[in-house]
């Protein structure tokens with residue numbers, strides 16, 4: 113580890129490793145810092161991704177894939193089952209390996225990587241000019257022209273730069289997940305369970321990982337977890353629905369389902385991935401978005417270094433390109449999230465009935481959302497904007 | 501800033517160090533390490549962290 117780099121990236125999740133990779137590829141000297149002992153562990157994620165999006169940011173390696181997914185199955189509060197075949201292929205990944213190899217790919221491009229390196233603050237003169245890190249128990253200062261905050265849900269990098277990044281209780285999903293054996297559900301579909309008893313202000317998922325293994329987890333809105341935490345909801349669901357499962361791992365986690373952050377760059381600073389609230393507020397999915405944003409951010413950081421101009425004005429190209437790619441859509445998804453949030457169990461049953469009345473080939477994502485918003489048809493325009 | 505009663509305490513054996521509490525803290529008063537969590541002095545005991553913890557690993561100690 114040197115004392116100075118062009119670019120320092122905080123956090124080695126998909127966002128961090130991908131920004132490090134593209135910044136290094138553009139010729140910058142890059143250091144990627146991860147607080148944990150190992151990259152990829154623990155996995156706080158259901159590991160589902162769409163092939164189409166992932167392909168745009170990385171060459172997919174077969175051994176990253178645990179299970180190919182051909183569709184989704186929705187379970188209504190009363191137990192109605194709506195099957196939807198997807199045109200797009202999905203995967204349930206093995207993020208332990210995926211995250212690790214993304215960091216490896218960044219290193220292949222020349223990035224330095226350090227684990228057990230917990231960033232504690234920013235160095236600042238007129239602008240951000242480096243980080244303070246606890247590396248293997250010793251405090252070090254590392255100078256940098258650009259700092260990229262890719263420090264996930266627990267991000268503090270933005271706050272240290274003066275950006276308000278904390279989220280409202282309404283906009284956080286508090287999650288618990290088990291990876292378990294013997295789940296008696298179709299294993300090439302992702303399953304979603306809805307209902308106030310199951311997961312208020314959120315949903316429960318079952319994402320199969322092959323050979324009878326699956327990620328079973330749920331997220332509930334922070335507004336509902338005051339009296340009963342996510343883990344209790346999950347325990348209750350498991351004991352009533354899958355009493356015979358063997359739980360191999362339990363994790364907790366959080367997902368921001370918030371409006372897009374207004375500020376994601378400052379002089380010498382960029383935020384990417386969960387740190388920039390780039391998850392989809394309806395699904396909570398954030399892997400591909402994080403990587404799409406990180407590819408842009410890494411490239412812009414590399415170019416800015418070459419041009420010797422790391423001003424906010426120069427770096428603003430990143431949010432502009434991101435907005436055109438996915439960012440603007442997230443604003444619309446947030447509107448849809450607010451609508452879905454208010455749906456009662458009765459509304460959900462009616463939506464299930466509408467979908468069950470449709471022939472299989474009509475059950476597309478657009479039609480699913482259209483059926484959900486029958487009470488507010490003005491939202492149909494928004495649905496068309498994000499799905500077509 | 502109005503300060504609530506008591507102090508926030510985290511229960512090490514329950515905590516999974518997932519950082520959900522950090523995301524909702526309005527005062528940047530929680531410091532996370534791989535296997536450690538520190539409540540900083542600037543905490544105002546607003547309890548948002550207590551409410552969102554997926555494992556109920558945070559509580560208010562009001563002695």
Ligand SMILES: Cc1cc2nc3c(=O)[nH]c(=O)nc-3n(C[C@H](O)[C@H](O)[C@H](O)COP(=O)(O)OP(=O)(O)OC[C@H]3O[C@@H](n4cnc5c(N)ncnc54)[C@H](O)[C@@H]3O)c2cc1C
Pocket residue numbers: 122123124125126127128145146147148156157158159160161229230231232262263264265266267287288289329364365366367384385386387391396397398399400402
């Ligand atoms: C229960 C759950 C299920 C999910 N399921 C899905 C899903 O199926 N599909 C999907 O697309 N998304 C899913 N998500 C969201 C997805 O996990 C995130 O969007 C994704 O991991 C974001 O990547 P990231 O690189 O921004 O952050 P992360 O993957 O969280 O990486 C951030 C990294 O930064 C490190 N770090 C933090 N602070 C510091 C510091 N101060 N110094 C050094 N390092 C630091 C962390 O240790 C971590 O390794 C889920 C999330 C949860 C919680």
